[in-house]
Amino acid sequence: MTNQPFTVADYLLTRLKQLDVTEVFQIPGDYVKHFTQALEHFPGVNAIGTINELDAAYAADAYGRTRGLGAASLQYGVSTFSALNAIAGAYVEFSPVVVISATPGADARQITKMYDVLYHHSTGNLRADQEVYRQVTVAAETLSTSVGAAEKIDNLLISAITYKRPVYIECYKEVWGEPCPRPPNEALRPLVFKREPLALENAVTAAWAQITAAKHPMIFAGVEVLRHGCRTCCSRSSMPAASSTPPRRSARPYWMKRGPSSSAPIPMPHRSRASAISSRRPIVSRPWARSSPTTICGSSRTNMPTWCLPRQSRSGPAISSSTA
Incomplete structure (x- = not known):
């Protein structure tokens, strides 16, 4: 293998390995x-064969939740569509997954234009895969040439590890095997965003005022706390912390712990005692709650704590290399 040229596929695999994807x-x-x-x-980097595409995508999703980034390699067309449900779930749950695929090459596309040939696995719309996956990823890219492939791959991976959501990359069939320069030895890092200092200070001041004034404050921790490595922020707090993950035999959310000195679960109906809630996401009122607690530190960018990365919306800001 040492005598073989370094290719676009080798570049992506090297970058994945640097990010602990093995x-x-x-x-x-x-x-x-x-x-x-x-x-x-x-x-x-080992290849793990699966029974079908949905299995591969769910396995990559679970891998991404535990290792920080997962990857699945799939065939084109109906193959990638089969994995869509799992990738949509990863998008909703902030699980970073790299979906790797390929599309008919330049020669096949020319034949399609000349003779209206429909290739296997294809719906006839050669852009369909990317168009569909744009709805459930933070970035989707089709590479028609190896020129600029390295930069585009880096941008995709940076998006995945920054926003903790899936990305999609497909190449023309021949591009994965085309020569490509080797990447630097340093692993890619997530972006760090600047925030308006005054707006952040006002948000933190308002949130802290409500917390200190509350008789029964609590933390309702969303999944982003785990994805962005902020779990210690909850464990160090003296306030009770809650999760939306129910026990196996309960349909209701439940308390995870009473504070740093105790890990005993607390029944969710006790949430009715809470007079203020600190949450990564807005709280949805439950029918068993006797009152509607005040929600603070919601998901808008202007009132996040400093340890929260901004969520990427479909109309979010363009990716830049700015640092805090």
């Missing part, structure tokens, strides 16, 4: 064969 869940296929062949011989 397994890629895959369904092989002829469109994506150049990537799967590179994966088969790439040192330090």
